[in-house]
Amino acid sequence: MDVEGTSVPAARAGSIEVEAIEVPAVRIPATVAEAGCVVRHDAPAGCLAKIEFSPAWIPAVRVPGFRVVQPNGTVKEVPGREVEARVVAGGSVEQKCQIVRETSTSGVIRSGLIRSGLIRSGLIRSGAIRSAAVEGRESVPAASVPPMSVPAVSLPSQSVPAESLPYERLSEGVDAARGSETVSYQASESVLFAYNESVLLPAAGETLDAILADARAKGFNGPVKVEGHTDDTGPDAGNQALSEARARAVADHLTRHGVPADRITVVGHGEAIPAHPNDSEENRARNRRVVIDFTQDQDPQDRHSTPPRGAPGGVECRWCGHTLRWIRYPRGYLLRSLR
Numbered sequence: 001m002d003v004e005g006t007s008v009p010a011a012r013a014g015s016i017e018v019e020a021i022e023v024p025a026v027r028i029p030a031t032v033a034e035a036g037c038v039v040r041h042d043a044p045a046g047c048l049a050k051i052e053f054s055p056a057w058i059p060a061v062r063v064p065g066f067r068v069v070q071p072n073g074t075v076k077e078v079p080g081r082e083v084e085a086r087v088v089a090g091g092s093v094e095q096k097c098q099i100v101r102e103t104s105t106s107g108v109i110r111s112g113l114i115r116s117g118l119i120r121s122g123l124i125r126s127g128a129i130r131s132a133a134v135e136g137r138e139s140v141p142a143a144s145v146p147p148m149s150v151p152a153v154s155l156p157s158q159s160v161p162a163e164s165l166p167y168e169r170l171s172e173g174v175d176a177a178r179g180s181e182t183v184s185y186q187a188s189e190s191v192l193f194a195y196n197e198s199v200l201l202p203a204a205g206e207t208l209d210a211i212l213a214d215a216r217a218k219g220f221n222g223p224v225k226v227e228g229h230t231d232d233t234g235p236d237a238g239n240q241a242l243s244e245a246r247a248r249a250v251a252d253h254l255t256r257h258g259v260p261a262d263r264i265t266v267v268g269h270g271e272a273i274p275a276h277p278n279d280s281e282e283n284r285a286r287n288r289r290v291v292i293d294f295t296q297d298q299d300p301q302d303r304h305s306t307p308p309r310g311a312p313g314g315v316e317c318r319w320c321g322h323t324l325r326w327i328r329y330p331r332g333y334l335l336r337s338l339r
Contacts, residue, residue: 002025002026002027002028003025003026003027003028003148004025005022005023005024005025005026006021006022006023006143006144006145006146007020007021007022007023008020008021008022008130008143011133011140012138012140013071013133013134013135013138013139013140014135014136014138015135016071016133016135016140018069018071018130018133018140019069021066021068021130021143021145022066023066023145024064026063026064026148028061028063028150034055034056034057034058035056035155035158036053036054036055036056036090036115036158037052037053037054038051038052038053038158038160039051039052039054041095043095043097044095044097044225044227044267044269044273044291045182045184045225045226045227045291045292045293046097046108046165046177046184046186046227046275046291046293047095047096047097047108047165047273048095048096048097048108048109048110048163048164048165048179049095050092050093050094050095051092051093051110051113051160052090052091052092053090053091053092053113053115053158054090055087055088055089055090056087056088056090056115056118056155056158057085057086057087057088057118058085058086058087058118058120058153058154058155059085060082060083060084060085061082061083061120061123061150062080062081062082063080063081063082063123063125063148063150064080065077065078065079065080065081065125066078066128066145068128068129068130068145069130070130070131071130071131071132071133071140076128078125078126078127078128078145080125081123081124081125082123083120083121083122083123083150084120085120086118086119086120087118088115088116088117088118090115091113091115092113093110093111093112093113093160094110095110096108096109096110097273097274097275098274098275098276098277099167099275099276099286106166106167106175107164107165107166107167107177108164108165108167108177109162109163109164109165110162110163110164111162112159112160112161112162112163113159113160114157114158114159115157115158115159116157117154117155117156117157117158118154118155119152119153119154119155120152120153120154121152122149122150122151122152122153123149123150124147124148124149124150125147125148125149126147127144127145127146127147127148128144128145129142129143129144129145130142130143130144163179165177165179165184167186170185170210170211170214171191171207171210172191173187173188173190173191173207174186174187174188174191174207174210174211176211176214178218181295181296182220182293182294182295182296183214183215183218183220183293183294184291184292184293184294185211185214185215185291185292185293185294186275186289186290186291187207187208187211187250187289187290187291187292188285188286188288188289189285189288189289189290190285191203191204191207192204192207192208192246192250192290193246193249196242198242198245198246198248198249199249200249200250200253204253205253208250208253208254208257209257211292212254212257212258212259215292215294218294219296220294220295220296221294221296221297222263222294222295222296222297223263223264223265223295224251224254224259224263224264224265224292224293224294224295225264225265225267225291225292225293225295226247226248226250226251226254226264226265226266226267226290226291226292226293227243227247227266227267227268227269227290227291227292227293228242228243228244228245228246228247228250228267228268228269228289228290229243229269229270229271229273229274229275229287229288229289229290229291230242230243230270230271230287230288231271231274231278231283231284231285231287231288232271232274232278232284232287233284236270236271239270239271240268240269240270241268242268242270243268243269243270244266244267244268245268246268246290247266247267247268247290248266250290250292251264251266254292271287274287275287275289
């Protein structure tokens, strides 16, 4: 916003000297209130993603003062005005993968996140009038400097609600959890592999076929993640290799049964992401699993490389270091990192 200055040259009315008025033009940068990023990170299959709010801020603004000398020599000083920047810190809630078991249900739970809103008050710099000077037949007309104002700016609070990923029993040794965009199947070692082996059991094909049929029936025909997990028994390197080999064996089966190989991502996590504490033989057995994550095939109209119309403006993620895209979310839009 450009505010024109006021320039009135010095003048004389008889013996009365009238000083010039010089009020420079003021350029007030457009107030871009940085609403920050809401970033949903990629998460392992069957987990709830880490959510981050970056800091939000409204920049400071300053308007300089000026002085006006009246014909009688009195001086009116109009002070400058300034309002400080307003900043609110970001925050995050961590990724959750461990399953919480209640009496009749089980699932993954992640708390919500709230970032408070901001208000930067406006400001007004008063104007001033220099009276006319008259002596005899000579005169200098009155002159004025108009007041100016900068409006207040506000940013609303932002929130991401708590989220849960409840699991339901699909079949013996297989639990399914449907989220807003994915459906995840946790298949235990007991229905897929012999202990410490990576070759599918003869009956494992029937289990995987049932999983694939259920996902297709629910409309999840997009990308697929297959992720292997072990318990904490044995060396890290051996667990990592076993988890990768098991994930690959499951992915190969899916490919043979109609899932294009270029839609499947295969990952082994070893013992790094337990679904349960490794504090008993029962829990270690639960952690020896393969998670298959099916994603809905996204409508091209929902894809945005820039903020969609109606999404908050002035949003950049300078700090994130991620490649980002907008995704629909029940309470608005989220930026989601891409691999």
